[in-house]
Amino acid sequence: MNIEQHKQDGTAPLAPYVLRSIRLIAAGEQTGMSDVDGSNRNDTEDFELLIVKSGMGQGKCYLQRPGKSLSLDQEVMGCSYYRVSFVASGDAASGLLPDKQDLACAPFAKAVELLDELYRLREASDQLELFQRFVRFQELLLFLFRQNAPAAEEKETDTERYGVEASIRHIHQYYRELLTVEELASLAGIDRWKYTRLFKEATGQVPLQYLNEVRINQAKKWLASADDKLLDIALNAGFNNEYYFNRRFKQTVGISPGQYRRSRKGQLRLVAPYLEDFIVALDMLPIAQYWHAKWGKQDYLGLHHIPTFDESSGNFEALSDYKPELILLMDRYKQQQYSQCRRISSTCILREQTHNWRKLLQTVAHYFGRTELADEAIARYDFKARSASHKLSRVMKDETVAFLRISADHIIQYTDEGQGFVSTVLYGDVGLRSHSAAGAASKAYRPGMFNLSVEDLCTLNADHLFITFDKWHSQAEGKERELLGQPEWRDLPAVRNNRVYEVDFLTWLNNGIISNGKKIDDILRVLA
Missing domain, CATH: 2.60.120 (Jelly Rolls)
Incomplete structure (x- = not known):
């Protein structure tokens, strides 16, 4: 037809x-x-x-x-x-x-x-x-x-496509030379105005942006593999001088060429509060690690020999004691704290707020020239999650699971409608079936997170319960655990059947690739 x-x-x-x-x-x-x-x-x-x-x-x-x-x-x-x-x-x-x-x-x-x-x-x-x-x-x-x-079978229009491809090959071969859009368009045999449009359709960038990226990528290779002077690398990559090279490199990569070189050699003195999961996953070590007065530090990372920095104090001036070369921060602090960090050292802020840990890992990896490590780590995690999901689907059948974050003042349930922390692993990656307390949806204060009362617990009929204790509201030691002695708790089906599993707070309330892998380990240990 x-x-x-x-x-x-x-x-x-x-x-x-x-x-x-x-x-x-x-x-x-x-x-x-x-x-x-x-x-x-x-x-x-x-x-x-x-x-x-x-x-x-x-x-x-x-x-x-x-x-x-x-x-x-x-x-x-x-x-x-x-x-x-x-x-x-x-x-x-x-x-x-x-x-x-x-x-x-x-x-x-x-x-x-x-x-x-x-x-x-x-x-x-x-x-x-x-x-x-x-x-x-x-x-x-x-x-x-x-x-x-x-x-x-080639059509006449292929001439333009092959012309653009020829100019791309020319860029990769002669990136050290002074190249102009006019020269590249002439090489492709295409009018300049049309060439730029076709080039962007093929690469996603205009010609000079693409050329700059090729030069920066070549410079990255030399920074990682050789000890040449920055001026020599700049000239060899096609930049006129070291100053312009430094400026373009930092604009493109996020850190200076010198910092990039030291990070590739594991010599960069880096502080990245609450981003240590990603730093360790990229085969790097911070010189100081996050610590919180109520929550402690991320013990699951095994950074026992790394000194701690009290993030909960709000005073970042203490970071100067560690003499960092770079401070990497999430976009969640006050302007005063960013100013304190900038007075201490070069400071990069991850402006994009995202629950997508894969995207965040790739962003951090881009800063330090470790994108291949990030891709490989993500592929390994996905393989692990697929294997776990297949195994759990055989043993869990129609049984349901719930996760509770318990403090002295709140009981928060994370459901399959959530986008980060627990939900994406428990109900997404390993495919467990969620159970919500009846009426909990009316008490949502964030997507996928419901604030339950003790009375609401009578409708929580999940077959299995994962719980973690939050000390944030505790005025005395152990206050957050008092719920366990109440009759409403003891009457829960999962409690009566001995199917309640306590897990580490920072492991499960972090959304990094290592913490998510540890979550899968915990799930398999008790359910499979």
């Missing part, structure tokens, strides 16, 4: 390509080229794309057809890569797929942008996000089809 017939019938053609799954495989993770549901590749109709995101084989792209084996270099198997599984409907759809294993994939940054978005949307349930995922996947295939089509 042609497009005119579709118009007459009032119907749209069915989607010829359907995404089945997308996985980010960490370097060294053992995985066979089988479908995610465990079936053998030879028995499925799935196509698979393997795109190497980081490591020695970065930028390589492979297509595996149904029933075919895929021969990969050993260096690729030691890299982090995306694995995308999809089905193609009909001969016409299959005919568009390149008849080769190794695919061109340039500019690679565009492919990574699409893959990262698809991976973020892999668990989407909202209709708009599902549609967004569908569109982005079609864009990814179109991106690959256009540059891997047979030469005889």
